[in-house]
Amino acid sequence: xxxxxxxxxxxxxxxxxxxxxxxxxxxxxxxxxxxxxxxxxxxxxxxxxxxxxxxxxxxxxxxxxxxxxxxxxxxxxxxxxxxxxxxxxxxxxxxxxxxxxxxxxxxxxxxxxxxxxxxxxxxxxxxxxxxxxxxxxxxxxxxxxxxxxxxxxxxxxxxxxxxxxxxxxxxxxxxxxxxxxxxxxxxxxxxxxxxxxxxxxxxxxxxxxxxxxxxxxxxxxxxxxxxxxxxxxxxxxxxxxxxxxxxxxxxxxxxxxxxxxxxxxxxxxxxxxxxxxxxxxxxxxxxxxxxxxxxxxxxxxxxxxxxxxxxxxxxxxxxxxxx
Amino acid sequence: xxxxxxxxxxxxxxxxxxxxxxxxxxxxxxxxxxxxxxxxxxxxxxxxxxxxxxxxxxxxxxxxxxxxxxxxxxxxxxxxxxxxxxxxxxxxxxxxxxxxxxxxxxxxxxxxxxxxxxxxxxxxxxxxxxxxxxxxxxxxxxxxxxxxxxxxxxxxxxxxxxxxxxxxxxxxxxxxxxxxxxxxxxxxxxxxxxxxxxxxxxxxxxxxxxxxxxxxxxxxxxxxxxxxxxxxxxxxxxxxxxxxxxxxxxxxxxxxxxxxxxxxxxxxxxxxxxxxxxxxxxxxxxxxxxxxxxxxxxxxxxxxxxxxxxxxxxxxxxxxxxxxxxxxxxxxxxxxxxxx
Numbered sequence: 001x002x003x004x005x006x007x008x009x010x011x012x013x014x015x016x017x018x019x020x021x022x023x024x025x026x027x028x029x030x031x032x033x034x035x036x037x038x039x040x041x042x043x044x045x046x047x048x049x050x051x052x053x054x055x056x057x058x059x060x061x062x063x064x065x066x067x068x069x070x071x072x073x074x075x076x077x078x079x080x081x082x083x084x085x086x087x088x089x090x091x092x093x094x095x096x097x098x099x100x101x102x103x104x105x106x107x108x109x110x111x112x113x114x115x116x117x118x119x120x121x122x123x124x125x126x127x128x129x130x131x132x133x134x135x136x137x138x139x140x141x142x143x144x145x146x147x148x149x150x151x152x153x154x155x156x157x158x159x160x161x162x163x164x165x166x167x168x169x170x171x172x173x174x175x176x177x178x179x180x181x182x183x184x185x186x187x188x189x190x191x192x193x194x195x196x197x198x199x200x201x202x203x204x205x206x207x208x209x210x211x212x213x214x215x216x217x218x219x220x221x222x223x224x225x226x227x228x229x230x231x232x233x234x235x236x237x238x239x240x241x242x243x244x245x246x247x248x249x250x251x252x253x254x255x256x257x258x259x260x261x262x263x264x265x266x267x268x269x270x271x272x273x274x275x276x277x278x279x280x281x282x283x284x285x286x287x288x289x290x291x292x293x294x295x296x297x298x299x300x301x302x303x304x305x306x307x308x309x310x311x312x313x314x315x316x317x318x319x320x321x322x323x
Numbered sequence: 324x325x326x327x328x329x330x331x332x333x334x335x336x337x338x339x340x341x342x343x344x345x346x347x348x349x350x351x352x353x354x355x356x357x358x359x360x361x362x363x364x365x366x367x368x369x370x371x372x373x374x375x376x377x378x379x380x381x382x383x384x385x386x387x388x389x390x391x392x393x394x395x396x397x398x399x400x401x402x403x404x405x406x407x408x409x410x411x412x413x414x415x416x417x418x419x420x421x422x423x424x425x426x427x428x429x430x431x432x433x434x435x436x437x438x439x440x441x442x443x444x445x446x447x448x449x450x451x452x453x454x455x456x457x458x459x460x461x462x463x464x465x466x467x468x469x470x471x472x473x474x475x476x477x478x479x480x481x482x483x484x485x486x487x488x489x490x491x492x493x494x495x496x497x498x499x500x501x502x503x504x505x506x507x508x509x510x511x512x513x514x515x516x517x518x519x520x521x522x523x524x525x526x527x528x529x530x531x532x533x534x535x536x537x538x539x540x541x542x543x544x545x546x547x548x549x550x551x552x553x554x555x556x557x558x559x560x561x562x563x564x565x566x567x568x569x570x571x572x573x574x575x576x577x578x579x580x581x582x583x584x585x586x587x588x589x590x591x592x593x594x595x596x597x598x599x600x601x602x603x604x605x606x607x608x609x610x611x612x613x614x615x616x617x618x619x620x621x622x623x624x625x626x627x628x629x630x631x632x633x634x635x636x637x638x639x640x641x642x643x644x645x646x647x648x649x650x651x652x653x654x655x656x657x658x659x660x661x662x663x
Contacts, residue, residue, distance in 0.1 A: 187369060220591075239593070261585070262543075263566040263569075266522070268518050
């Protein structure tokens with residue numbers, strides 16, 4: 001058994017390269033979506049994963065869920081390669097919650113069918129037991145059991161996301177991959193769903209990988225945070241440290257972009273050059289240097305190694321301050 | 324010619340209703356505000372509160388079966404509701420322009436960036452190609468798009484989301500409009516790009532002196548761009564005032580509830596449960612009398628069933644709530660919010 005705080009999943013130098021078609025008469029070109037990701041997901045904790053669209057965070061989620069295979073590297077679940085687990089066994093222990101509860105729920109299925117589907121897939125043939133589990137899930141989600149025969153179309157966005165959460169938790173997984181779980185929701189509904197996710201985490205000792213572009217939400221919910229840029233982890237630290245003393249210039253730019261309500265300040269100035277990153281055509285040296293406000297001459301030549309102080313690591317020549 | 328003393332835009336008692344199979348949906352009810360040149364009004368609220376309907380109504384963009392009523396809807400001295408469609412079309416894109424949330428759907432995928440930018444200008448200004456092209460190049464440069472010459476010949480799909488939104492902004496500015504309506508203009512963008520676009524919008528507005536209506540669900544965004552704010556719930560304004568007033572001393576229970584839901588408002592410690600507003604948004608079909616927030620309101624009382632007029636909280640700060648007489652009701656949050 002993995003103890004709380006120890007890694008339940010270990011991601012080791014994972015790469016994923018897609019061959020992208022350039023058009024009918026042109027050849028394919030490689031797109032390196034993940035370029036050597038090494039990351040531990042600590043048991044019973046919330047690991048936040050942030051980065052802009054196209055940085056590879058959803059590709060990583062797909063690979064962790066077994067929906068896509070890495071080109072290189074290895075993923076260990078409780079110290080065994082995930083390939084060693086049968087697909088079904090592994091699938092019941094790691095479950096997803098996706099962004100859009102409007103498209104992730106089949107509109108032709110009732111709430112009962114939606115929530116019990118993972119149980120059926122994993123071979124539970126006892127319909128009375130399945131019904132008991134579905135009702136218990138609805139109860140946990142704070143939903144009346146009369147919705148059991150309703151269809152998603154009859155529900156609000158927040159209710160649908162609760163169904164999606166119930167479906168993810170009904171197999172009693174260890175790890176839940178939350179990919180932008182509240183991004184499609186209104187502020188007041190987001191608060192309800194975040195509170196629910198936190199309660200469930202504590203009650204069932206769940207481990208979350210919480211992927212979001214909303215740094216306010218990530219700061220609120222996460223114990224540790226990893227920042228991705230163009231297929232690499234550029235910084236990782238406990239949430240307190242990362243938000244108080246960010247080391248990587250990209251993390252600093254992200255934090256500067258957070259818009260805390262403040263009527264006495266205008267839009268922030270973000271220390272970031274307006275160059276568009278292109279994953280098909282990576283810059284030389286440090287891939288962040290064309291946008292970096294702190295870049296020095298060597299940055300366009302040499303890709304920086306990772307520097308580590310305690311459990312804070314970053315990938316930048318400026319390096320880490322000693323804590 | 325606009326009267327010097329008259330606001331650029333006067334909206335009085337604006338209502339929008341939509342016939343649906345189940346009856347009449349009252350999407351916007353009795354909204355009033357004025358807007359001067361150079362001023363930004365932020366309209367904030369959750370999905371279905373009517374904020375987009377309202378901006379579409381002002382632009383005259385709602386389909387014919389939708390009923391738009393107003394005591395007054397005046398823009399530059401013209402009664403917008405009385406104008407024939409042809410005159411309205413002349414105003415749109417020229418004197419008032421709109422920036423939409425999703426530039427990929429708002430831009431025409433079959434036309435180059437250059438063609439789309441120049442089209443508006445040439446239509447409204449009867450200008451030649453060369454003049455339009457020069458204006459387009461100038462604006463692309465102004466919104467921070469490098470190698471503008473090359474961009475003119477590109478199609479929308481060849482641009483990133485951030486660049487497309489910059490193009491949308493350039494397009495809105497082609498005819499130097501007096502009023503810009505921006506409906507969630509940064510919602511689909513990455514946070515760093517969002518901050519850059521907001522700074523750009525603020526700067527361009529300062530330069531041009533245009534008025535802006537900025538519609539967003541994001542309280543943080545609204546607080547940074549707006550001079551005054553209107554908080555909408557279920558089709559009507561529940562609270563309005565200067566941005567400092569509404570964000571500094573929110574008076575309506577709904578506004579207060581929204582602030583407590585925010586993970587980064589400083590009101591809730593990291594990891595602690597967020598405040599939440601119980602219940603769901605009511606249906607706007609049929610009976611919409613009384614305060615629509617009452618089923619979810621911690622301060623609800625019998626008087627909430629009656630129509631609630633807007634009451635003054637302070638000079639220019641108003642809220643529609645019968646509990647406002649209860650000064651104590653607003654006090655706790657005010658103190659917390661003023662803490663750093």
